Amino acid sequence: xxxxxxxxxxxxxxxxxxxxxxxxxxxxxxxxxxxxxxxxxxxxxxxxxxxxxxxxxxxxxxxxxxxxxxxxxxxxxxxxxxxxxxxxxxxxxxxxxxxxxxxxxxxxxx
Amino acid sequence: xxxxxxxxxxxxxxxxxxxxxxxxxxxxxxxxxxxxxxxxxxxxxxxxxxxxxxxxxxxxxxxxxxxxxxxxxxxxxxxxxxxxxxxxxxxxxxxxxxxxxxxxxxxxxxxxxxxxxx
Numbered sequence: 001x002x003x004x005x006x007x008x009x010x011x012x013x014x015x016x017x018x019x020x021x022x023x024x025x026x027x028x029x030x031x032x033x034x035x036x037x038x039x040x041x042x043x044x045x046x047x048x049x050x051x052x053x054x055x056x057x058x059x060x061x062x063x064x065x066x067x068x069x070x071x072x073x074x075x076x077x078x079x080x081x082x083x084x085x086x087x088x089x090x091x092x093x094x095x096x097x098x099x100x101x102x103x104x105x106x107x108x109x110x
Numbered sequence: 111x112x113x114x115x116x117x118x119x120x121x122x123x124x125x126x127x128x129x130x131x132x133x134x135x136x137x138x139x140x141x142x143x144x145x146x147x148x149x150x151x152x153x154x155x156x157x158x159x160x161x162x163x164x165x166x167x168x169x170x171x172x173x174x175x176x177x178x179x180x181x182x183x184x185x186x187x188x189x190x191x192x193x194x195x196x197x198x199x200x201x202x203x204x205x206x207x208x209x210x211x212x213x214x215x216x217x218x219x220x221x222x223x224x225x226x227x228x
Contacts, residue, residue, distance in 0.1 A: 003154070098157075
């Protein structure tokens with residue numbers, strides 16, 4: 001049950017785009033279209049941003065998008081805004097009744 | 111409005127037990143799988159356990175199997191996590207979340223802090 005691999009940090013200037021990767025294996029990310037992404041501000045509960053690789057819950061801006069290629073999923077945030085500064089986590093169903101999270105990426109808006 | 115409110119956290123000695131509760135409102139509780147996810151201080155999220163709508167199906171991460179038990183009372187709209195044989199590395203904020211094993215959690219509680227220390 002190894003955690004998914006995310007870069008510890010990412011950054012971008014307001015208005016720019018940034019992409020955060022989430023790398024797993026063929027047993028999790030590569031094997032299922034059950035990848036979700038969460039945004040977490042300090043001291044707050046996580047908020048669902050993307051589910052099933054590329055679906056956005058209602059209320060999430062279309063500046064947030066998800067994709068997957070092979071064993072790597074990605075979250076792209078376009079038109080960066082100050083409030084996008086937060087920690088971002090991916091997760092993936094890993095079969096055998098198991099769910100794994102990534103270690104998290106701290107996004108800084110410069 | 112969907113609300114999930116955890117309670118029952120606190121300080122417990124190693125080897126001790128604690129039961130967390132999660133009171134749900136704003137949706138038909140019995141129609142949804144539920145899960146527990148924890149976050150150790152300064153660390154990332156970790157899925158702990160999920161339970162099906164009826165409570166008959168339960169799943170656990172390896173590190174808590176045999177020590178933690180997830181359950182629910184659909185008549186009380188409440189989710190539980192019984193934690194036994196607690197260890198220092200169980201110290202974390204425990205969140206209940208609306209959703210099951212596939213990791214799609216639309217709603218989260220604010221969490222209950224569990225500290226395991228002597």
